[in-house]
Amino acid sequence: MNYIRGTWQPALSGATRPLHNPATGELLCELPFGAAADYHLAVDAAAEAFESWKHTTPYERAAVLKKAADLLRARLPDIARDMVLESGKPYQEAYAETTVAANLFEWFAEEGKRSYGRTIPSSRANKRMSVIWQPMGVVGAITAWNFPTYNPGRCWPAILAAGCTLVARSSEYTPLSAMHLIAALHEAGAPPGVVNYVHGDAVQGGQVLLDRPEVRKISFTGSTRVGRLLMDGASRTHTRLALEMGGNAPVIVCPDVDPENAAQEAVRGKFRNAGQVCIAPQRFFIHADIYTPFVEAAIREIRQLRVGNGLDPDTQVGPLIHETHRRQVSAWVARARAEGAFVRCGGKPIDGPGSFFEPCLIECTPEHTFLQEEVFGPVMTTTPWTIREEALHLANQTPYGLAAYVRTSALQDAIYFSEGLEAGIVGVNEWLPHATEAPFGGWKASGIGQESGPEGLLEYMEKKLISIGSLS
DSSP states (O other), X not given: OEEETTEEEOOTTOOEEEEEOTTTOOEEEEEEOBOHHHHHXXXXXXXXXXXXXXXXXXXXXXXXXXXXXXXXHHTHHHHHHHHHHHHOOOHHHHHHHHHHHHHHHHHHHHHGGGOOOEEEOOSSTTOEEEEEEEEOOEEEEEOOSSSTTHHHHHHHHHHHHTTOEEEEEOOTTXXXXXXXXXXXXXXXXXXXXXXXXXXXXXXXXXXXXXXXXTEEEEEEESOHHHHHHHHHHHHHHTOEEEEEOOOXXXXXXXXXXXXXXXXXXXXXXXXGGGGOOTTOEEEEEEETTTHHHHHHHHHHHHHTOOBOOTTSTTOSBOOOSSHHHHHHHHHHHHHHHHTTOEEEEOOSBOSSSSOOBOOEEEEOOTTOGGGGSOOOSSEEEEEEEOSHHHHHHHHHOSSEESEEEEEOSOHHHHHHHHHHSOSSEEEESOSOXXXXXXXXXXXXXXXXXXXXXXXXXXXXXXXXEEEEOOOO
């Protein structure tokens, strides 16, 4: 259902769209599917509600977000189960993801109270200057299917805590998770029009959000291709953007680590959510001294991964989100084979129902051009290196710059690589380099702006200088 002006409602056209389980192919339900008219209605509601919501105090806004966080925690099992059904990811991953989403709602509830300004000492005795932060206006939020509660959790509560109103669109492949978040905000007392949600056509929705002058900013999580389209459109309408797009994360493994242990941890980090993670480690550059034992240990670990339905407690890797995406991953692996890379294990679609794909390891050389592209699937590539400068050059040889990783016990190497990698996020000896209280964002083609942390709140506020002169 769509949620506009405080009520759940069908699409204005009466259109619906089927929702399928990627693990079984079965039909889960038919849901209303909106078009441009629905998005216009949502923007109208958000623009009207902004006139009062912007005048609420951060404490009033925090009360709504804190209650929504409590409601999400109380419903974790139901939300996680629906997420597994529509996304395919293992249940424990879905449960943990929604726990983090609830934490984000609570954190921004508190961070909204700290949108401080500052007083600037003037060089003139008869002048006073101060800087304040004010809510931006209506914000459109478009989020992806790979983390259907965490992705909205990074931007929705920040938008609301800042005093802005929201027009949200989640992926058509994972609407149930987003609807749970909307239901929690509704029951927490979000006033009508402050929160609006359209399950509808992506192209029409993006165009409406770009065209309507009331929409001051669009927050987008998704592919680099769509992000570029939004940037092209925003250049015509002066709509501001926050973009979290693709990644092609390098991993530099230094010779001082235990290759067996490093490989085991690397496999767990790589194949989380079947590799459908923007910050997933993808291109592993391993020092030549430990390259062979690392690769052999990784292959053993990959072959032991249990692929299956996310509701099975033994499942470690679920299906890809849909058959089209499975074909795209298959084509990426086929291109690697065509360029002469060595597919050591996996790399093929799994027969039977569902869009399952064999976890895969491919040995590569720096000359392979497919390494420049994001695979967004359960595929791990390995390449040896011998000189630090060479490893850093190979790691940075990509248009993306979201996340990067370093595995070492040497402080000098940790500093050299972490400061030299061209990425907005660097994990040293860890595979989850993000936190509710820390900024999340990329360099280069991976994005614009930051989510989470104090920076995530200020993305949706305008800075204003107030200068008072002619004082006696």
